[in-house]
Amino acid sequence: MLFHVRMNVQLPPSMPADEAARLKADEKVLAQRLQEEGAWRHLWRIAGQYANVSIFDVESNEALHALLMSLPLFPYMQIEVTPLCRHPSSIRLDDR
Amino acid sequence: MLFHVRMNVQLPPSMPADEAARLKADEKVLAQRLQEEGAWRHLWRIAGQYANVSIFDVESNEALHALLMSLPLFPYMQIEVTPLCRHPSSIRLDDR
Amino acid sequence: MLFHVRMNVQLPPSMPADEAARLKADEKVLAQRLQEEGAWRHLWRIAGQYANVSIFDVESNEALHALLMSLPLFPYMQIEVTPLCRHPSSIRLDDR
Amino acid sequence: MLFHVRMNVQLPPSMPADEAARLKADEKVLAQRLQEEGAWRHLWRIAGQYANVSIFDVESNEALHALLMSLPLFPYMQIEVTPLCRHPSSIRLDDR
Amino acid sequence: MLFHVRMNVQLPPSMPADEAARLKADEKVLAQRLQEEGAWRHLWRIAGQYANVSIFDVESNEALHALLMSLPLFPYMQIEVTPLCRHPSSIRLDDR
Amino acid sequence: MLFHVRMNVQLPPSMPADEAARLKADEKVLAQRLQEEGAWRHLWRIAGQYANVSIFDVESNEALHALLMSLPLFPYMQIEVTPLCRHPSSIRLDDR
Amino acid sequence: MLFHVRMNVQLPPSMPADEAARLKADEKVLAQRLQEEGAWRHLWRIAGQYANVSIFDVESNEALHALLMSLPLFPYMQIEVTPLCRHPSSIRLDDR
Amino acid sequence: MLFHVRMNVQLPPSMPADEAARLKADEKVLAQRLQEEGAWRHLWRIAGQYANVSIFDVESNEALHALLMSLPLFPYMQIEVTPLCRHPSSIRLDDR
Amino acid sequence: MLFHVRMNVQLPPSMPADEAARLKADEKVLAQRLQEEGAWRHLWRIAGQYANVSIFDVESNEALHALLMSLPLFPYMQIEVTPLCRHPSSIRLDDR
Amino acid sequence: MLFHVRMNVQLPPSMPADEAARLKADEKVLAQRLQEEGAWRHLWRIAGQYANVSIFDVESNEALHALLMSLPLFPYMQIEVTPLCRHPSSIRLDDR
Numbered sequence: 040m041l042f043h044v045r046m047n048v049q050l051p052p053s054m055p056a057d058e059a060a061r062l063k064a065d066e067k068v069l070a071q072r073l074q075e076e077g078a079w080r081h082l083w084r085i086a087g088q089y090a091n092v093s094i095f096d097v098e099s100n101e102a103l104h105a106l107l108m109s110l111p112l113f114p115y116m117q118i119e120v121t122p123l124c125r126h127p128s129s130i131r132l133d134d135r
Numbered sequence: 136m137l138f139h140v141r142m143n144v145q146l147p148p149s150m151p152a153d154e155a156a157r158l159k160a161d162e163k164v165l166a167q168r169l170q171e172e173g174a175w176r177h178l179w180r181i182a183g184q185y186a187n188v189s190i191f192d193v194e195s196n197e198a199l200h201a202l203l204m205s206l207p208l209f210p211y212m213q214i215e216v217t218p219l220c221r222h223p224s225s226i227r228l229d230d231r
Numbered sequence: 232m233l234f235h236v237r238m239n240v241q242l243p244p245s246m247p248a249d250e251a252a253r254l255k256a257d258e259k260v261l262a263q264r265l266q267e268e269g270a271w272r273h274l275w276r277i278a279g280q281y282a283n284v285s286i287f288d289v290e291s292n293e294a295l296h297a298l299l300m301s302l303p304l305f306p307y308m309q310i311e312v313t314p315l316c317r318h319p320s321s322i323r324l325d326d327r
Numbered sequence: 328m329l330f331h332v333r334m335n336v337q338l339p340p341s342m343p344a345d346e347a348a349r350l351k352a353d354e355k356v357l358a359q360r361l362q363e364e365g366a367w368r369h370l371w372r373i374a375g376q377y378a379n380v381s382i383f384d385v386e387s388n389e390a391l392h393a394l395l396m397s398l399p400l401f402p403y404m405q406i407e408v409t410p411l412c413r414h415p416s417s418i419r420l421d422d423r
Numbered sequence: 424m425l426f427h428v429r430m431n432v433q434l435p436p437s438m439p440a441d442e443a444a445r446l447k448a449d450e451k452v453l454a455q456r457l458q459e460e461g462a463w464r465h466l467w468r469i470a471g472q473y474a475n476v477s478i479f480d481v482e483s484n485e486a487l488h489a490l491l492m493s494l495p496l497f498p499y500m501q502i503e504v505t506p507l508c509r510h511p512s513s514i515r516l517d518d519r
Numbered sequence: 520m521l522f523h524v525r526m527n528v529q530l531p532p533s534m535p536a537d538e539a540a541r542l543k544a545d546e547k548v549l550a551q552r553l554q555e556e557g558a559w560r561h562l563w564r565i566a567g568q569y570a571n572v573s574i575f576d577v578e579s580n581e582a583l584h585a586l587l588m589s590l591p592l593f594p595y596m597q598i599e600v601t602p603l604c605r606h607p608s609s610i611r612l613d614d615r
Numbered sequence: 616m617l618f619h620v621r622m623n624v625q626l627p628p629s630m631p632a633d634e635a636a637r638l639k640a641d642e643k644v645l646a647q648r649l650q651e652e653g654a655w656r657h658l659w660r661i662a663g664q665y666a667n668v669s670i671f672d673v674e675s676n677e678a679l680h681a682l683l684m685s686l687p688l689f690p691y692m693q694i695e696v697t698p699l700c701r702h703p704s705s706i707r708l709d710d711r
Numbered sequence: 712m713l714f715h716v717r718m719n720v721q722l723p724p725s726m727p728a729d730e731a732a733r734l735k736a737d738e739k740v741l742a743q744r745l746q747e748e749g750a751w752r753h754l755w756r757i758a759g760q761y762a763n764v765s766i767f768d769v770e771s772n773e774a775l776h777a778l779l780m781s782l783p784l785f786p787y788m789q790i791e792v793t794p795l796c797r798h799p800s801s802i803r804l805d806d807r
Numbered sequence: 808m809l810f811h812v813r814m815n816v817q818l819p820p821s822m823p824a825d826e827a828a829r830l831k832a833d834e835k836v837l838a839q840r841l842q843e844e845g846a847w848r849h850l851w852r853i854a855g856q857y858a859n860v861s862i863f864d865v866e867s868n869e870a871l872h873a874l875l876m877s878l879p880l881f882p883y884m885q886i887e888v889t890p891l892c893r894h895p896s897s898i899r900l901d902d903r
Numbered sequence: 904m905l906f907h908v909r910m911n912v913q914l915p916p917s918m919p920a921d922e923a924a925r926l927k928a929d930e931k932v933l934a935q936r937l938q939e940e941g942a943w944r945h946l947w948r949i950a951g952q953y954a955n956v957s958i959f960d961v962e963s964n965e966a967l968h969a970l971l972m973s974l975p976l977f978p979y980m981q982i983e984v985t986p987l988c989r990h991p992s993s994i995r996l997d998d999r
Contacts, residue, residue, distance in 0.1 A: 040291050041179060042314070043188050044375060051340045052915050052978070070224040081177075081190075081230055083137060083219040086964040087908060087971045087984040091222055092139050094177075099232050100314040100374040101327075107375045114340070120375040122234070122292040122314050123179040126187055128166040134177055135293075136963050138986070140759060147724045148243050148306070182292040183236060183299045183312040195904050196988040197999075200758040210724070216759040218906070218964040218986050231965075233371060235380050244435050244498070262416040273369075273382075273422055275329060275411040278484040279428060279491045279504040283414055284331050286369075315371040318379055320358040326369055328483050330506070332567060339532050387424050388506040388566040389519075395567045402532070408567040410426070410484040410506050423485075425563060427572050436627050436690070454608040465561075465574075465614055467521060467603040470676040471620060471683045471696040475606055476523050478561075507563040510571055512550040518561055520675050522698070524855060531820045579616050580700040581711075584854040594820070600855040602618070602676040602698050615677075617851060619860050628723050628786070646896040657849075657862075657902055659809060659891040662772040663716060663779045663792040667894055668811050670849075699851040702859055704838040710849055712867050713947060714890070715956050742992040753945075753958075753998055755905060755987040763990055764907050766945075771808050772890040773903075794810070794868040794890050795947040798955055800934040806945055807869075812951060819916050868950040875951045882916070888951040 040096070041080070041135060042103050043121040047090040050115050065111040078106060094123070096135075136192070137176070137231060138199050139217040143186040146211050161207040174202060190219070192231075232288070233272070233327060234295050235313040239282040242307050257303040270298060286315070288327075328384070329368070329423060330391050331409040335378040338403050353399040366394060382411070384423075424480070425464070425519060426487050427505040431474040434499050449495040462490060478507070480519075520576070521560070521615060522583050523601040527570040530595050545591040558586060574603070576615075616672070617656070617711060618679050619697040623666040626691050641687040654682055670699070672711075712768070713752070713807060714775050715793040719762040722787050737783040750778060766795070768807075808864070809848070809903060810871050811889040815858040818883050833879040846874060862891070864903075904960070905944070905999060906967050907985040911954040914979050929975040942970060958987070960999075 050059050073079035081094040097103045103120065107113060125135055146155050169175035177190040193199045199216065203209060221231055242251050265271035273286040289295045295312065299305060317327055338347050361367035369382040385391045391408065395401060413423055434443050457463035465478040481487045487504065491497060509519055530539050553559035561574040577583045583600065587593060605615055626635050649655035657670040673679045679696065683689060701711055722731050745751035753766040769775045775792065779785060797807055818827050841847035849862040865871045871888065875881060893903055914923050937943035945958040961967045967984065971977060989999055 040293075042292075042374075043179070043181075052918075054340075067224040071226050074224075074226045081227065082222045082225045083139070083190075083230060084222040084968060085139075086218040086220050086906075086968040087982045092217070092219065094179075100234075100316040101232075103314070104316045104372060104374040118375045120314055121188070122182040122295070122312055123188065124182050124292040124296045126178045126180040128163040128170075129178045130167050130170045131177065134179060136965075138758075138964075148246075150724075180296060182234075182296040183310045196758040196906075196986040197904075199986070200756060200988045203759045214759040216757075216986055218967070218984055220964040220968045235371070235373075244438075259416045263418050266416075266418045273419065274414045274417045275331070275382075275422060276414040276488060277331075278410040278412050278426075278488040279502040284409070284411065286371075313380070314374040315380065316374050318370045318372040320355045320362075321370045322359050322362045323369065326371060328485075330484075330566075342532075388426075388508040389424075391506070392508045392564060392566040406567040408506055410487070410504055412484040412488045427563070427565075436630075451608045455610050458608075458610045465611065466606045466609045467523070467574075467614060468606040468680060469523075469696075470602040470604050470618075470680040471694040476601070476603065478563075505572070506566040507572065508566050510562045510564040512547045512554075513562045514551050514554045515561065518563060520677075522676075522854075534820075580618075580698040580854040581616075583698070584700045584852060587855045598855040600698055602679070602696055604676040604680045619851070619853075628726075643896040647898050650896075650898045657899065658894045658897045659811070659862075659902060660776060660894040661811075662714075662776040662890040662892050663790040668889070668891065670851075697860070698854040699860065700854050702850045702852040704835045704842075705850045706839050706842045707849065710851060712869075714868075715947070715949075739992040743994050746992075746994045753995065754990045754993045755907070755958075755998060756990040757907075758986040758988050764985070764987065766947075772810075772892040773808075775890070776892045792890055793956070794871070794888055794950040795956065796868040796872045796950050798946045798948040800931045800938075801946045802935050802938045803945065806947060810950075822916075872948060872950040886951040 040098065041123040042095045042097065043123050044093045044095055044103075044107070045085075045090065045119045045121075046093065046112075047088070047117040048112055048115055049089070049117070062111045062115075069110060073106065078102075136194065137219040138191045138193065139219050140189045140191060140199075140203070141181075141186065141215045141217075142189065142208075143184070143213040144208055144211055145185070145213070146208075158207045158211075165206060169202065174198075232290065233315040234287045234289065235315050236285045236287055236295075236299070237277075237282065237311045237313075238285065238304075239280070239309040240304055240307055241281070241309070254303045254307075261302060265298065270294075328386065329411040330383045330385065331411050332381045332383055332391075332395070333373075333378065333407045333409075334381065334400075335376070335405040336400055336403055337377070337405070350399045350403075357398060361394065366390075424482065425507040426479045426481065427507050428477045428479055428487075428491070429469075429474065429503045429505075430477065430496075431472070431501040432496055432499055433473070433501070434496075446495045446499075453494060457490065462486075520578065521603040522575045522577065523603050524573045524575055524583075524587070525565075525570065525599045525601075526573065526592075527568070527597040528592055528595055529569070529597070530592075542591045542595075549590060553586065558582075616674065617699040618671045618673065619699050620669045620671055620679075620683070621661075621666065621695045621697075622669065622688075623664070623693040624688055624691055625665070625693070626688075638687045638691075645686060649682065654678075712770065713795040714767045714769065715795050716765045716767055716775075716779070717757075717762065717791045717793075718765065718784075719760070719789040720784055720787055721761070721789070734783045734787075741782060745778065750774075808866065809891040810863045810865065811891050812861045812863055812871075812875070813853075813858065813887045813889075814861065814880075815856070815885040816880055816883055817857070817885070830879045830883075837878060841874065846870075904962065905987040906959045906961065907987050908957045908959055908967075908971070909949075909954065909983045909985075910957065910976075911952070911981040912976055912979055913953070913981070914976075926975045926979075933974060937970065942966075 078095060078097055080096045083092050085092060095103055166175060174191055174193055176192045179188050181188060191199055262271060270287060270289055272288045275284050277284060287295055358367060366383055366385055368384045371380050383391055462479060462481055464480045467476050469476060479487055558575055558577055560576045563572050565572060575583055646655060654671060654673055656672045659668050661668060671679055750767055750769055752768045755764050767775055838847060846863060846865055848864045851860050853860060863871055942959060942961055944960045947956050949956060959967055
């Protein structure tokens with residue numbers, strides 16, 4: 040099942056640089072593992088913003104929530120979730 | 136180059152049913168051709184709404200605009216365009 | 232899987248009364264069948280508005296979309312879908 | 328009488344971890360007691376957000392306000408209250 | 424129990440003048456009866472708008488909804504309901 | 520002359536508890552005096568929020584502004600003022 | 616007493632040209648009389664929009680409402696009223 | 712003096728095609744004359760929308776208003792005007 | 808040339824009282840000089856808010872920007888600028 | 904390819920003055936180099952705000968994003984990107 044998720048990240052200006060760097064590094068490791076496993080299908084940067092649009096392929100709302108909560112940057116994110124489904128005009132078989 | 140486009144469709148209630156059907160049919164034909172050609176990369180339905188999220192892969196803003204203007208349903212759409220670019224954590228080589 | 236759906240209904244003032252009545256009657260029949268079948272778990276009226284908050288229990292985003300599209304009043308509705316999941320403090324076993 | 332309540336929680340980044348943990352633990356204890364007593368009918372997590380949708384069954388606006396004010400996380404919540412009432416198409420007898 | 428209700432009225436420009444006048448007259452008769460009965464406690468005009476702020480004193484959400492739905496102008500109103508309760512600093516005994 | 524005033528209070532999380540308590544106590548004393556004097560006609564709590572809806576009966580905009588500025592909690596309030604006037608359907612003689 | 620009023624005018628596209636012209640002419644006559652009488656203190660056009668910002672000098676909210684309701688274009692206006700009062704730094708004695 | 716103007720065009724669906732075409736043709740003729748004369752400095756299409764961003768170079772607010780009101784499509788436009796001025800970091804001498 | 812400017816002031820709660828007082832005093836001195844010189848035509852307090860509506864009479868956008876930037880409170884202000892021009896129904900000759 | 908970018912800058916009040924000055928100086932140096940190189944085509948100040956409207960001429964969304972991320976003030980900016988394309992009525996050959 041596919042979900043469209045927009046994430047806007049806002050780190051507090053007072054956060055020490057090394058802590059921010061560590062958070063981002065951990066985020067990247069987890070994001071890449073989730074992509075390899077297939078849950079995180081697409082991850083695009085929104086041009087000009089510290090934000091991304093992602094497409095997740097998960098079993099359920101629960102799975103999606105657990106995944107997002109596990110992201111190191113979660114406490115510093117504004118997240119919008121939009122459930123997607125197959126479009127009658129789509130020709131991509133796996134874009135369920 | 137990738138663009139995230141959200142399209143909300145609102146046909147006037149007064150539009151005759153056959154005219155609406157013809158418009159939708161024309162839209163589907165063109166949408167599927169554009170997907171085959173690669174410009175229209177992803178097309179998902181937003182659950183519960185007469186709206187879609189699409190990812191377009193085009194050469195330029197001009198190309199995107201021309202493509203969207205050519206859609207039969209364009210006059211009845213509210214469209215938001217968000218330019219995307221490669222995310223540093225993305226592992227999908229072709230998700231430029 | 233549970234989805235929170237808010238539906239605001241706006242019938243065009245120009246719609247003949249009998250047509251509106253027929254639409255509402257059809258909507259009621261379908262809504263009650265879907266509740267009996269379990270898909271439409273909760274249906275509450277928002278006090279003071281021609282709108283409702285509903286909780287749907289469906290297999291997937293697709294199932295939710297198909298169900299909502301099948302509602303006779305769908306063309307006259309503004310719909311917002313919010314995916315829900317189990318709250319760690321919930322004691323209701325079936326409030327998945 | 329039923330009320331739909333949406334709660335978005337935002338703890339200040341500067342709050343010490345143990346204080347946050349204690350607040351959450353107290354919140355869980357109270358939330359579960361109120362569910363057992365019947366006032367807090369439904370409690371669902373909004374997928375992807377530190378937020379919930381709840382349905383309260385209380386005697387009056389006063390009772391609702393007193394209950395919400397008593398929540399340990401109240402000072403860190405944005406709360407929206409929507410009064411509900413029985414929907415003419417609802418078949419659930421106790422969904423007053 | 425008190426509810427704060429804001430009503431914005433928007434009659435379609437195409438409505439014949441006599442029909443509009445009749446609706447308004449019926450609305451006034453009902454509004455005054457409800458005030459006499461005590462349900463409609465306060466009714467104020469918002470300066471500069473075809474809108475009012477009202478305070479209703481009713482038994483329940485259901486009662487409020489039934490009352491508002493019975494207003495002749497209901498189909499042409501945008502309504503926002505805000506549940507009120509006694510303020511700890513209020514000295515007006517009957518401002519429950 | 521009547522004014523509808525909505526006040527949302529937001530005390531900074533960093534404010535010491537005793538200072539907050541003192542501010543609230545001072546606010547209550549002043550609010551009750553102003554009610555006794557008649558300027559602060561109605562004061563209701565919005566269920567679920569640290570906010571109130573009030574109706575003020577004052578001579579002029581100046582008088583209203585001076586009164587609101589004098590409130591101890593003023594620096595921590597978001598305030599919306601809506602001028603009211605007598606509704607043609609109101610039967611309450613003193614609801615000018 | 617001064618009130619800041621913003622008026623956005625939107626005539627229905629279907630309105631015959633001569634009816635629109637007559638409405639505008641009546642509006643101008645009334646507006647100029649009210650300015651001569653002093654109630655309508657300032658009337659400025661917002662550059663690029665069929666809208667104006669006005670400053671009214673009236674006795675009360677009632678007077679303001681009666682005046683605005685009397686405008687021929689009132690049914691086609693979106694109006695926002697903001698009560699003003701003397702600024703402590705103002706040197707214009709009559710800018711009460 | 713430079714002004715940033717965003718224009719969103721919305722022609723009524725009921726407008727006959729030939730009338731729409733004539734309006735657009737007149738608009739183009741005037742737009743090109745104003746560009747030749749220098750008042751209309753920049754005119755860009757917003758990708759995906761029937762809207763444009765323009766930069767006008769005019770003597771005054773009055774001049775800007777008169778120019779915009781003279782556009783054949785003005786009655787069908789939503790217009791936002793933002794006054795610009797020279798940026799301290801700009802190296803373009805004529806970007807006053 | 809006239810500009811409508813709305814200024815909402817928000818001083819950080821952590822700012823020492825004397826610093827705030829000094830800023831406000833400097834602001835008043837400058838505001839009164841600019842009024843005497845004619846640039847700051849009108850300055851009204853918005854009832855109930857730490858905000859004002861002002862009308863500036865300046866030569867250009869640049870002049871307006873320089874003036875606003877020079878205000879001691881500028882760093883703590885949210886400012887909206889709306890260019891005004893003469894209204895065809897205005898009878899005040901100097902309300903250019 | 905042209906992009907319309909609006910940048911609102913908000914430096915934290917707690918930032919030391921010299922650090923702010925250094926950031927602004929670095930920003931100016933980079934902005935001027937990018938203008939000389941042609942990527943930063945237009946840079947205008949929004950009158951009354953610490954914000955600008957810019958037009959960028961870049962090869963792709965990626966190029967735009969890299970450029971914006973490189974700005975010293977980027978962490979303190981709210982940025983909106985709107986892709987532009989040639990307007991059919993534009994006579995400026997290089998306003999691609």
